[in-house]
Amino acid sequence: MNAIRKAAIASLVLIFLVIIAGSVVRTTGSGMGCPDWPKCYGHLIPPTNQEQVTWHTNTHFNKGQMIVKDDALWSAKSNFTSADSYDELNWEKYTQHDYAIFNAKHTWIEYVNRLLGAASGVPVLLLFVFSLLKIRSKPLLFLLSTGTLFMLGYEAWLGKLVVDGNLVPNAISRHMFGSLLIVGLLVTIISKTLERKRIEVTKSFKILVVISFLLVTAQILLGTQVREQIDEIAIKTGERGTWISLLDMKILIHRSFSILILLSGIWLFWRNWKDDYALWSVGAFSSLIVLEIAVGVVLFYLDMPKIAQPVHLWISTAMFSFVFWAMIRTKVN
Numbered sequence: 001m002n003a004i005r006k007a008a009i010a011s012l013v014l015i016f017l018v019i020i021a022g023s024v025v026r027t028t029g030s031g032m033g034c035p036d037w038p039k040c041y042g043h044l045i046p047p048t049n050q051e052q053v054t055w056h057t058n059t060h061f062n063k064g065q066m067i068v069k070d071d072a073l074w075s076a077k078s079n080f081t082s083a084d085s086y087d088e089l090n091w092e093k094y095t096q097h098d099y100a101i102f103n104a105k106h107t108w109i110e111y112v113n114r115l116l117g118a119a120s121g122v123p124v125l126l127l128f129v130f131s132l133l134k135i136r137s138k139p140l141l142f143l144l145s146t147g148t149l150f151m152l153g154y155e156a157w158l159g160k161l162v163v164d165g166n167l168v169p170n171a172i173s174r175h176m177f178g179s180l181l182i183v184g185l186l187v188t189i190i191s192k193t194l195e196r197k198r199i200e201v202t203k204s205f206k207i208l209v210v211i212s213f214l215l216v217t218a219q220i221l222l223g224t225q226v227r228e229q230i231d232e233i234a235i236k237t238g239e240r241g242t243w244i245s246l247l248d249m250k251i252l253i254h255r256s257f258s259i260l261i262l263l264s265g266i267w268l269f270w271r272n273w274k275d276d277y278a279l280w281s282v283g284a285f286s287s288l289i290v291l292e293i294a295v296g297v298v299l300f301y302l303d304m305p306k307i308a309q310p311v312h313l314w315i316s317t318a319m320f321s322f323v324f325w326a327m328i329r330t331k332v333n
Contacts, residue, residue: 004134004141005193007127011148012186012321014120019179019317021113023310026172026227029234032099033110035073037160041066041102042075046111053102057084066094073100117156124152127189141192148185151178172231173224180220183317184324191328199279200333205271209330212264212285213323219257220316226250230304240303255300258293265289268326281329285322288315 025031034040040047042065047053053068061067061076068074069086073094080090124145131138131145155178201209226247233246244251269286272279292315298308 002193004127004130004138004145005190007123007130008186008189008193010123011120011127012183012190014116014123015179015182015186016314016317018113018116018120020310020314021116022175022179023313025110025113026231027306027309028106028109030103030106030109030113032097032101033103033106033108034114035097035099036066036094038114039064040107040111040114046107047102048104048108050102050104055082055086057082061090067091068100068102071100072098114159117159121152121156124149138192141189144185144189144192148182148189151182151185154178155182172228173221176224177221180217180317180320183321187321187324188328191325198329198331199277201277201330202275203332205268205275205277206327206330206332208264208268208271209282209323209327212261212268213320213327215257215261215264216316216320216323219254219261220320222250222254222257223313223316226254243304244300251300255296258296262289262293277330279326279330281322281325285319285326288319288322291315292319 025033034046036042041053042062050068053066055067055069058081060081061079063076063078065076066073067076074091075094077090077092082090128145128149131142135142155175158175158178229247229250230243233243234240237243237246265286268282271277272282292312295308295312295315298305299312302308
């Protein structure tokens with residue numbers, strides 16, 4: 001049980017890092033920094049300068065290696081050494097999308113994001129193996145671990161679709177939903193490995209926790225919709241100061257939701273203190289609401305500074321984790 005818990009905690013930490021890295025990728029516009037998947041320009045280690053994705057004479061190219069030429073991506077059909085002139089028979093046009101701009105900064109930001117995603121698979125796989133060894137005595141842990149491994153594979157597959165489709169619409173929402181599901185599975189596994197009994201609470205308190213959880217989940221998914229709108233606007237105009245004014249009603253709903261979450265957090269905090277439940281996760285959740293709203297104000301009124309966007313997402317995911325923990329660690333007396 002101890003090994004399962006440690007693997008689940010390690011997995012949860014790495015998933016949080018992946019979520020933050022994914023937010024940095026979107027914030028910096030690095031989503032297409034690696035135009036192919038799982039390699040990057042056909043390399044295991046991506047290029048660092050324009051020369052590495054440019055055709056040259058008397059240069060060895062490996063099969064699948066990509067170059068940028070005539071505003072398009074071209075992939076080597078086989079291993080070969082170039083002659084004195086370009087031979088189109090050695091190349092095939094990459095047709096998954098038409099994005100063909102090399103930017104070393106964007107490439108490496110996306111590459112680090114992929115490395116973290118791959119690294120998260122190690123403890124998740126160990127978690128699956130450890131739970132498999134306990135399948136007879138702890139079948140539920142095995143099912144939860146299997147679900148986590150499956151969802152991680154789904155997220156990787158979805159990442160491939162996003163790249164192949166040049167950041168297809170609603171991809172962020174599906175990605176974020178999958179990430180939240182993985183977080184929920186890991187938090188549940190950690191809870192199931194604890195020997196401590198769940199805390200008994202009143203029915204009204206439990207309902208309030210569930211409502212808070214639903215509000216936070218809806219708020220995060222609504223936020224991803226706002227994020228996708230911002231991405232579309234950013235393509236049309238690079239002036240960050242105009243982005244908020246060009247958003248539709250979703251941003252107003254998103255902002256109003258924060259008031260409901262704040263009220264639920266205050267009520268939860270007061271009930272937790274009044275009834276002496278000593279739920280540390282409720283205190284953490286309530287504190288993060290205030291911090292999240294402060295970051296939201298910065299985003300809304302200070303032209304969406306880049307650093308604030310991943311912070312905003314990290315806090316909301318932490319809020320989700322803490323209120324979910326409170327939900328599964330309590331029971332009605």
